[in-house]
Amino acid sequence: MIGVVGAGAFGTALAIALARDGRSVTLWARDIGDMAQTRRSPRLPDVTLPDGINITKNMVDIAASETVLLAVPAQSLRDVLTANATHLDAKQLVACCKGIDLETLTGPVATIARTLPNAMPAILTGPSFAADIARGLPTALTLACADDTVGQNLQQQLSTGTLRIYRTTDTIGAELGGALKNVIAIACGVAIGASLGDSARAALMTRGFAEMQRLAQILGAEPQTLVGLSGLGDLALTCTSPLSRNYRYGLALGAGTAIDPAMTVEGAATSWAVTRLGQDRGIDLPVCAVVAALTRGEISVETALQNLLSRPLKEE
Numbered sequence: 001m002i003g004v005v006g007a008g009a010f011g012t013a014l015a016i017a018l019a020r021d022g023r024s025v026t027l028w029a030r031d032i033g034d035m036a037q038t039r040r041s042p043r044l045p046d047v048t049l050p051d052g053i054n055i056t057k058n059m060v061d062i063a064a065s066e067t068v069l070l071a072v073p074a075q076s077l078r079d080v081l082t083a084n085a086t087h088l089d090a091k092q093l094v095a096c097c098k099g100i101d102l103e104t105l106t107g108p109v110a111t112i113a114r115t116l117p118n119a120m121p122a123i124l125t126g127p128s129f130a131a132d133i134a135r136g137l138p139t140a141l142t143l144a145c146a147d148d149t150v151g152q153n154l155q156q157q158l159s160t161g162t163l164r165i166y167r168t169t170d171t172i173g174a175e176l177g178g179a180l181k182n183v184i185a186i187a188c189g190v191a192i193g194a195s196l197g198d199s200a201r202a203a204l205m206t207r208g209f210a211e212m213q214r215l216a217q218i219l220g221a222e223p224q225t226l227v228g229l230s231g232l233g234d235l236a237l238t239c240t241s242p243l244s245r246n247y248r249y250g251l252a253l254g255a256g257t258a259i260d261p262a263m264t265v266e267g268a269a270t271s272w273a274v275t276r277l278g279q280d281r282g283i284d285l286p287v288c289a290v291v292a293a294l295t296r297g298e299i300s301v302e303t304a305l306q307n308l309l310s311r312p313l314k315e316e
């Protein structure tokens with residue numbers, strides 16, 4: 001039995017993929033609505049939820065699952081863990097979110113470890129749109145767990161015919177790649193939204209990736225993790241596809257059009273957290289800093305561009 005906490009787009013898509021492959025899944029939904037009756041999710045309107053998914057609003061139903069996927073936004077993860085500590089403690093908890101907690105400046109794995117020290121934390125991350133997973137399209141992800149025996153077990157449990165899961169013990173690299181790529185995707189969206197061109201986007205992706213590598217390495221990540229699915233792979237997807245909410249948010253910022261306030265956009269809060277981390281560690285993160293200032297409404301797109309272009313010339 002696999003538990004999934006959070007019935008938004010990603011949690012529901014993972015539940016669908018696992019249930020289609022024959023696993024028993026309990027899906028906990030805070031905003032359950034009529035999902036259990038209609039077998040439909042407002043986040044994935046084109047897909048019917050398989051019978052193998054037990055949809056519940058009672059966290060006690062998660063107790064039977066040794067492995068629980070946590071698919072709530074990164075800024076809600078700590079609250080969800082704290083509020084449900086009795087039901088989640090001592091389980092294999094797989095974070096399925098991408099971001100850095102603004103208050104503690106920790107990624108999802110470290111957040112689990114600090115909040116529920118008896119749990120075994122892991123993270124599932126990498127290039128994957130919920131809509132693609134729910135439709136059964138082929139997807140490759142990274143499962144990171146510091147304990148490789150548990151990691152192997154999780155890899156087996158969560159892989160399906162269309163969901164191919166790779167494994168690493170580098171939880172820091174995996175969680176930072178997933179968190180940071182969202183910040184760079186906002187920057188790329190801004191460039192395209194403001195009609196700065198594809199060349200500008202390529203420059204932001206590359207220099208943004210340099211920032212991702214710089215920060216991740218200082219925080220203890222292994223360099224090869226950043227060039228894997230959880231880093232470069234997800235960066236490529238999110239910076240180029242209008243299916244990405246972070247990219248679309250950037251498009252709207254760049255074009256000066258309206259932004260849906262209900263949309264989950266992890267990169268904004270993460271850019272603020274990353275800027276603080278960079279300041280604490282004395283690391284130069286100019287693209288992240290510009291995204292933080294833009295998303296706070298502190299600077300215009302023109303100023304953001306000038307900030308980046310007027311920096312001293314340097315070696316690559």
Ligand SMILES: NC(=O)C1=CN([C@@H]2O[C@H](COP(=O)(O)OP(=O)(O)OC[C@H]3O[C@@H](n4cnc5c(N)ncnc54)[C@H](O)[C@@H]3O)[C@@H](O)[C@H]2O)C=CC1
Nearest residue numbers: 007008009010030072073074076096097098128129130264
């Ligand atoms: N949608 C996608 O394609 C993908 C999303 N992700 C990650 O998955 C995470 C969740 O994103 P989505 O599912 O897309 O977002 P979503 O906005 O579709 O769903 C978020 C869900 O979390 C629940 N939630 C929020 N705060 C909560 C709280 N305090 N307590 C309980 N439940 C709460 C909401 O009710 C909602 O069901 C994000 O970190 C995102 O980066 C990762 C890969 C793909």
Ligand SMILES: O=C(CO)COP(=O)(O)O
Nearest residue numbers: 126127128129244245246
């Ligand atoms: O993380 C994702 C793809 O891997 C989803 O990206 P968005 O949160 O930008 O939609």
